[in-house]
Amino acid sequence: MSRTTIADVARVAGVSKATVSRVLAGQSNYIREETRQRVQKAVGELGYRPSDTARSLKSKRSCTLGVVGYGLEFYGPSCTISGIEQEASELGYTLLLHLIRQPETNNVEELLERMQSRYVDGIIWAVPEIGGNHAWLDDKKRWPSVPIIFLSTEPRPDRFVAAVDNYNGGLMATRHLIAQGCQHIGLITGPLDWWEARQRKFGWKDALESVGLPRKEGYVVEGNWSAISGEHGLTQLLSRYPEIDGVFACNDRMAVGALKMARQVGRRVPEDLAIIGYDDVQDAEYFFPALSTMRQDMVELGRLAVRKLGQVIEAKQNGATCPPEAVILQPELVVRASSLLRK
Amino acid sequence: MSRTTIADVARVAGVSKATVSRVLAGQSNYIREETRQRVQKAVGELGYRPSDTARSLKSKRSCTLGVVGYGLEFYGPSCTISGIEQEASELGYTLLLHLIRQPETNNVEELLERMQSRYVDGIIWAVPEIGGNHAWLDDKKRWPSVPIIFLSTEPRPDRFVAAVDNYNGGLMATRHLIAQGCQHIGLITGPLDWWEARQRKFGWKDALESVGLPRKEGYVVEGNWSAISGEHGLTQLLSRYPEIDGVFACNDRMAVGALKMARQVGRRVPEDLAIIGYDDVQDAEYFFPALSTMRQDMVELGRLAVRKLGQVIEAKQNGATCPPEAVILQPELVVRASSLLRK
DNA sequence: TCGATTTCTGAAATCGATTACATTTTATAA
DNA sequence: TTATAAAATGTAATCGATTTCAGAAATCGA
Numbered sequence: 140m141s142r143t144t145i146a147d148v149a150r151v152a153g154v155s156k157a158t159v160s161r162v163l164a165g166q167s168n169y170i171r172e173e174t175r176q177r178v179q180k181a182v183g184e185l186g187y188r189p190s191d192t193a194r195s196l197k198s199k200r201s202c203t204l205g206v207v208g209y210g211l212e213f214y215g216p217s218c219t220i221s222g223i224e225q226e227a228s229e230l231g232y233t234l235l236l237h238l239i240r241q242p243e244t245n246n247v248e249e250l251l252e253r254m255q256s257r258y259v260d261g262i263i264w265a266v267p268e269i270g271g272n273h274a275w276l277d278d279k280k281r282w283p284s285v286p287i288i289f290l291s292t293e294p295r296p297d298r299f300v301a302a303v304d305n306y307n308g309g310l311m312a313t314r315h316l317i318a319q320g321c322q323h324i325g326l327i328t329g330p331l332d333w334w335e336a337r338q339r340k341f342g343w344k345d346a347l348e349s350v351g352l353p354r355k356e357g358y359v360v361e362g363n364w365s366a367i368s369g370e371h372g373l374t375q376l377l378s379r380y381p382e383i384d385g386v387f388a389c390n391d392r393m394a395v396g397a398l399k400m401a402r403q404v405g406r407r408v409p410e411d412l413a414i415i416g417y418d419d420v421q422d423a424e425y426f427f428p429a430l431s432t433m434r435q436d437m438v439e440l441g442r443l444a445v446r447k448l449g450q451v452i453e454a455k456q457n458g459a460t461c462p463p464e465a466v467i468l469q470p471e472l473v474v475r476a477s478s479l480l481r482k
Numbered sequence: 483m484s485r486t487t488i489a490d491v492a493r494v495a496g497v498s499k500a501t502v503s504r505v506l507a508g509q510s511n512y513i514r515e516e517t518r519q520r521v522q523k524a525v526g527e528l529g530y531r532p533s534d535t536a537r538s539l540k541s542k543r544s545c546t547l548g549v550v551g552y553g554l555e556f557y558g559p560s561c562t563i564s565g566i567e568q569e570a571s572e573l574g575y576t577l578l579l580h581l582i583r584q585p586e587t588n589n590v591e592e593l594l595e596r597m598q599s600r601y602v603d604g605i606i607w608a609v610p611e612i613g614g615n616h617a618w619l620d621d622k623k624r625w626p627s628v629p630i631i632f633l634s635t636e637p638r639p640d641r642f643v644a645a646v647d648n649y650n651g652g653l654m655a656t657r658h659l660i661a662q663g664c665q666h667i668g669l670i671t672g673p674l675d676w677w678e679a680r681q682r683k684f685g686w687k688d689a690l691e692s693v694g695l696p697r698k699e700g701y702v703v704e705g706n707w708s709a710i711s712g713e714h715g716l717t718q719l720l721s722r723y724p725e726i727d728g729v730f731a732c733n734d735r736m737a738v739g740a741l742k743m744a745r746q747v748g749r750r751v752p753e754d755l756a757i758i759g760y761d762d763v764q765d766a767e768y769f770f771p772a773l774s775t776m777r778q779d780m781v782e783l784g785r786l787a788v789r790k791l792g793q794v795i796e797a798k799q800n801g802a803t804c805p806p807e808a809v810i811l812q813p814e815l816v817v818r819a820s821s822l823l824r825k
Numbered sequence: 826t827c828g829a830t831t832t833c834t835g836a837a838a839t840c841g842a843t844t845a846c847a848t849t850t851t852a853t854a855a
Numbered sequence: 856t857t858a859t860a861a862a863a864t865g866t867a868a869t870c871g872a873t874t875t876c877a878g879a880a881a882t883c884g885a
Contacts, residue, residue: 142598144841155865160843169863191599192538193841197870201535206579211564212764212781214557221554224581233596236549236579238567253576255485256534366765395768402770421555422709425738427745427770438555487871498835503873512833536871540840 143185152181163189195258200456204448205235205254205262205285209242214420215437219265219290222441230449235259242269251283261448265290265441268334286451288444293334294465299451301444301466303435305335308470309342312387312415312433315472317350319413319480321385324352326359327372327397329389339389339417355380362393369396377404384412385478391416395426398477402427413478417470428476435470443468486528495524506532538601543799547791548578548597548605552585557763558780562608562633565784573792578602585612594626604629604791608784611635611677629794631787636677637808642794644787644809646778648678651813652685655730655758655776658815660693662756662823664728667695669702670715670740672732682732682760698723705736712739720747727755728821734759738769741820745770756821760813771819778813786811 149156154174161168162178181187195201204227210216220236227234235254244250244266254262262285266272273292275281288299316324326343329336340359347354357379362368369388373396376383388394394416398408406412408428416423419434443466451461492499497517504511505521524530538544547570553559563579570577578597587593587609597605605628609615616635618624631642659667669686672679683702690697700722705711712731716739719726731737737759741751749755751771759766762777786809794804 142841145843146841156842157844157866158864161864164843169861171863174863188595188599190539190601190841191596192535192544192601193870194843195535195870196533196539196841196872197843199870203578211560211567213560217554217556217560221581224554224579225583228580233600234579235546236567236577237571238564240568252531253534256531257576258533258535366768392765395765399768399770422735422738425709425742426768427742485871488873489871499872500836500874501834504834507873512831514833517833533871536840537873538840539842539871540873542840 142190143187145187145189147185148178148181148187151185152178154178199258200260201258202232203235203257203259204232204445205257205259206237207250207262207264207266208236208238209266211238215418215435216265218437219441222438223263223265223445224441225438226442226445226449230445232260232445232449239266242266243272247275248281255283255285259285260452261285262287263290263444263448264288264292265444268292269330270332286448286455288448288451290440290444291335294467297463299447299461299463299465301440301447301468303335303437303440303468303470305338305470306342306345308417308433308435309339309387309389310346311342311470311472312339312417313343313346315431315474316385316387316413316415316478317346317352319385319409319478321413322352323380323383324358324385324387325373325376325380325383327362327369327376327386327388327393328359329362329364329393331361336389339387343387358383362389364390364392366392366396366399369393369398370400371396373397373400374404377406386412386414388414388416391418391420391423391430391432394430394432394477398426398428398430408477409479415478419473423473424475426477431475431478432473433470434473436468440468485533486530488530488532490528491521491524491530494528495521497521542601543603544601545575546578546600546602547575547788548600548602549580550593550605550607550609551579551581552609554581558761558778559608561780562784565781566606566608566788567784568781569785569788569792573788575603575788575792582609585609586615590618591624598626598628602628603795604631606631606633606787606791607635608633608787612673613675629791629798631791631794633783633787634678637810640806642790642804642806642808644783644790644811646678646780646783646811646813648681648813649685649688651760651776651778652682652730652732653689654685654813654815655682655760656686656689658774658817659728659730659756659758659821660689660695662728662752662821664756665695666723666726667701667728667730668716668719668723668726670705670712670719670729670731670736671702672705672707672736674704679732682730686730701726705732707733707735709735709739709742712736713743714739716740716743717747720749729755729757731757731759734761734763734766734773734775737773737775737820741769741771741773751820752822758821762816766816767818769820774818774821775816776813777816779811783811 145156145159148159162175291302294300328340360372360375362372388397401408416430416432419432423430454461488499488502491502502521505518634645637643671683703715703718705715731740744751744755759773759775762775766773766775797804
């Protein structure tokens with residue numbers, strides 16, 4: 140039993156396919172009220188629903204957004220995808236989802252082609268910028284003709300980007316520790332081939348410099364975002380510089396690792412050692428002590444990206460152009476016990 | 483500049499569209515080697531890629547799976563989607579993703595129709611079974627003609643289902659507490675209109691009954707999966723029955739809330755009170771004390787579902803039928819400090 | 826060398842919509 | 856009552872592939 144088609148409806152309503160199509164298109168496209176009703180009735184009786192596929196083929200639009208994502212097992216990316224879906228849904232788009240396992244994708248072309256061969260109206264590239272994995276962005280020849288927006292990547296003049304201000308996040312986190320009276324503030328960064336990690340590190344650096352606090356070489360340890368790397372990171376920091384009294388861990392997982400290690404080596408948090416993370420993962424306040432952190436609204440980031448992309452798509456359909464733009468979201472300091480005020 | 487089409491390739495190669503199509507279809511479809519090469523060459527030069535949309539229209543296949551999901555902000559569902567995508571990708575499918583905000587969706591038809599109008603080859607319904615939100619399953623008239631598999635729902639004779647054995651999970655968690663010497667074991671359940679929550683509760687109940695431990699009415703508190711509800715849950719349990727020395731919280735978030743509350747009211751965990759959660763969320767071992775829990779491999783669940791669905795699709799294409807089946811995955815006990823052995 | 830196969834290729838129909846263009850019907854003005 | 860413009864509908868081409876059917880070319884056995 141195959142789907143009912145527009146031809147079936149036309150037959151039942153006693154009109155041509157064109158008329159059915161016009162009725163369904165809405166708009167006051169020169170349709171007599173009486174005819175409209177006959178068609179509607181037939182549509183209802185047959186439970187007709189147009190084939191989106193056929194429609195896409197003809198119109199070269201699909202009301203679909205292609206999403207290329209990474210790291211869905213983690214909190215941030217999940218929220219981003221969720222936000223993307225929410226906004227897309229509200230705007231009438233469906234998502235074509237592709238997740239990549241290796242952030243250093245080299246089959247970019249293949250991916251873009253696949254989505255375009257499905258006539259997606261736009262693409263959201265939600266893969267963190269790591270090493271040179273976004274280099275293709277600078278090769279104009281490789282730009283797809285479909286609108287595309289990049290998430291969590293370094294803003295580029297000619298591209299649409301939506302990102303959180305990681306630099307400012309690092310700045311704020313570190314300033315908070317400073318305000319709490321920390322004198323020797325260590326840093327556990329994410330992998331430094333991540334753009335976001337570097338930004339947070341810059342923030343930390345500038346915060347220290349601006350108030351003239353010490354910043355020795357060994358104050359920085361590079362983690363890999365995992366909790367265990369946070370543990371190791373803290374161990375290293377403390378072994379090199381026992382005077383360290385504050386640590387900015389560049390994500391909550393590493394912060395939590397540091398928390399555990401601090402407990403293990405008998406440093407009281409926050410009395411001896413203030414710790415702040417980054418992300419504000421779910422239930423961050425239930426770690427012990429409750430984790431201070433930088434909240435970034437990844438759901439909103441996803442929504443923003445889709446909203447922007449929607450504008451670009453619409454503009455394009457009207458033959459207009461949107462000027463490329465970077466939408467930047469500010470993170471927010473969340474103070475909890477792990478960094479709270481010593482005198 | 484529009485895409486290059488099969489007609490372009492045909493022209494350049496000096497053959498008919500049919501021939502191009504045959505070459506691209508692979509198989510040894512009666513193509514002379516010389517012709518094949520001419521076509522391949524043209525394909526290469528033009529950078530031709532067939533339109534998946536046109537292809538779907540004609541063939542009524544799309545190499546796409548529709549996914550209806552829920553709760554992507556949470557760990558379990560995220561992993562499930564990730565697993566689905568992994569396996570789908572390996573099997574050559576792309577995903578059409580739709581997330582629902584209200585698990586009591588009433589626009590089931592609309593959703594199914596939308597996916598079918600895109601000729602998805604199969605559908606994965608990954609929405610938890612809550613209240614009567616799966617009642618439509620029992621109405622044969624509403625079954626879509628496309629293969630569909632349900633995740634985390636109660637197995638039904640005529641449907642494909644993939645789920646974790648929550649009953650056994652509850653049983654194992656509780657037995658573990660018993661083995662640790664707990665005599666009065668309370669339960670913080672998830673919302674009892676969730677099928678999964680009820681299953682875990684049954685497991686708890688049967689575990690207690692099978693060894694003749696007490697199971698008073700007030701040993702059960704209903705939470706809502708959130709950490710704060712775990713806090714409240716524990717408060718209630720202890721106020722009613724101070725003798726409680728073990729608690730099975732039906733997810734990690736509530737367990738973590740209980741952990742915090744226990745600390746707050748001065749009950750030592752695990753010495754005075756053993757606590758076990760459910761899910762094994764990321765970094766569960768970094769709570770304090772490290773959280774014992776039931777691990778369920780949601781990634782694998784997603785993969786399993788896709789694998790099964792793939793079989794069903796293939797069978798259908800060959801005119802065969804797969805017998806409906808429930809794929810059940812076993813959870814695994816993960817013992818950490820929060821429930822460890824007192825003598 | 827010729828007819829019978831087998832291999833190879835092309836023409837045209839098809840999938841299910843949209844839309845440009847043509848045509849008919851209705852309304853309006855002269 | 857016409858001529859004419861506007862409204863309503865239909866015809867047929869189109870989107871970009873696949874596939875049936877039929878015809879052409881190559882192969883083969885006698």
